[in-house]
Amino acid sequence: MLKPRDEILKVAAYVPGKPIEYVKREFNLDYVVKLASNENPLGTSPKVIKALTDYIKNGVNFYPDGSSLNIRTKLAEKYKIGVENILITNGADDALGIIAQAYLNEGDEVLVSEYSFQRYTDNSSIMGAKVKLVPMDNFHFDLDKMFEGVNEKTKIIWLCNPNNPTGTMLEEDKVIEFIEKVPKDTLIVYDEAYREYVSSDKYPKDTVHFFQKYENVLTVKTFSKIYGLAGLRIGYVIGNKDIISALDKTRQPFNANALAQVAAIAALDDEDFIKKVYETNLEGKEYLYKVFEKLNLPYIKSEANHIFFESPGIDSKVLFEALEKEGVIVRPQKGSYTRLTVGTMEENKFFAEKLEKVLKELK
Numbered sequence: 001m002l003k004p005r006d007e008i009l010k011v012a013a014y015v016p017g018k019p020i021e022y023v024k025r026e027f028n029l030d031y032v033v034k035l036a037s038n039e040n041p042l043g044t045s046p047k048v049i050k051a052l053t054d055y056i057k058n059g060v061n062f063y064p065d066g067s068s069l070n071i072r073t074k075l076a077e078k079y080k081i082g083v084e085n086i087l088i089t090n091g092a093d094d095a096l097g098i099i100a101q102a103y104l105n106e107g108d109e110v111l112v113s114e115y116s117f118q119r120y121t122d123n124s125s126i127m128g129a130k131v132k133l134v135p136m137d138n139f140h141f142d143l144d145k146m147f148e149g150v151n152e153k154t155k156i157i158w159l160c161n162p163n164n165p166t167g168t169m170l171e172e173d174k175v176i177e178f179i180e181k182v183p184k185d186t187l188i189v190y191d192e193a194y195r196e197y198v199s200s201d202k203y204p205k206d207t208v209h210f211f212q213k214y215e216n217v218l219t220v221k222t223f224s225k226i227y228g229l230a231g232l233r234i235g236y237v238i239g240n241k242d243i244i245s246a247l248d249k250t251r252q253p254f255n256a257n258a259l260a261q262v263a264a265i266a267a268l269d270d271e272d273f274i275k276k277v278y279e280t281n282l283e284g285k286e287y288l289y290k291v292f293e294k295l296n297l298p299y300i301k302s303e304a305n306h307i308f309f310e311s312p313g314i315d316s317k318v319l320f321e322a323l324e325k326e327g328v329i330v331r332p333q334k335g336s337y338t339r340l341t342v343g344t345m346e347e348n349k350f351f352a353e354k355l356e357k358v359l360k361e362l363k
């Protein structure tokens with residue numbers, strides 16, 4: 001059999017959260033809630049649905065605008081930056097892959113925090129870079145330790161704020177201090193997929209303008225989370241125009257599809273929807289914290305739309321399987337840690353009921 005590159009053999013395939021339909025079929029269930037992939041439990045804005053319906057009437061026989069100019073223009077106006085500072089991607093996942101492809105050579109080093117987004121490691125490994133895993137400080141990024149890992153071979157530092165899966169946040173002063181210390185020939189990828197859920201006033205304020213002061217910083221954003229467009233795949237990168245131009249050459253010619261572009265434009269206009277999602281998430285987190293407290297399960301307060309909790313003495317895969325049979329899909333992590341996406345109140349209550357039940361059975 002033909003062998004792929006050694007780097008591919010070393011990378012495990014990404015395992016996404018199981019779709020609801022699979023679990024319904026497998027366990028013969030009528031009602032299943034998916035709280036596994038940090039998706040938007042309130043669905044998609046009606047303004048987006050309308051824009052998509054209007055667009056699709058004309059068919060999809062034409063290629064999309066390969067340069068995604070309309071959405072770039074809209075974002076450029078929103079953030080008061082140039083269109084040349086924005087690259088639209090097929091979800092933030094695409095952005096992470098393009099960045100790795102454009103910048104990593106074999107033998108380069110990258111820094112990734114323990115308990116962070118798996119794709120930083122995978123994309124870097126595929127390019128033949130050496131991934132240095134930096135331990136966390138009580139489930140928070142440890143930027144001092146991360147800085148200790150920087151050397152002349154460090155090409156990319158992958159930051160995630162708020163972090164997936166822990167939901168923890170790096171405060172503004174720490175982020176700025178770190179960025180200022182890191183050599184300018186090291187790229188810092190600042191992934192803020194969950195930024196819109198943050199309620200802390202210590203979150204870095206001007207992340208979309210980082211590149212204006214620090215040309216080695218790229219800010220990665222997505223429409224998959226609070227904007228509710230995960231199924232369409234659209235995200236973007238903001239950065240220095242020369243870096244954006246290198247990424248632009250690396251991407252596929254039509255990486256953002258026509259429907260995704262139309263949907264993203266409409267999604268930006270529906271502020272009421274965003275507000276409702278934000279508030280539902282805050283309310284859901286408060287409810288779920290109380291559930292974990294009642295059940296004596298350690299958890300971490302989250303600035304995102306997911307909560308990292310522990311089931312001491314119960315492996316997270318065992319908990320996952322037990323919950324799945326009851327119609328709740330969560331995301332197992334290492335050891336006894338689990339990541340739970342905050343759902344609607346109805347979903348959160350269903351989860352709480354099933355969690356209590358399976359914990360009794362597993363003890």
Ligand SMILES: Cc1ncc(COP(=O)(O)O)c(C=O)c1O
Nearest residue numbers: 091092093117164193222224235
């Ligand atoms: C931190 C982080 N970055 C990027 C992504 C990818 O998002 P997208 O759906 O835009 O590809 C995710 C998805 O869960 C994520 O958690």
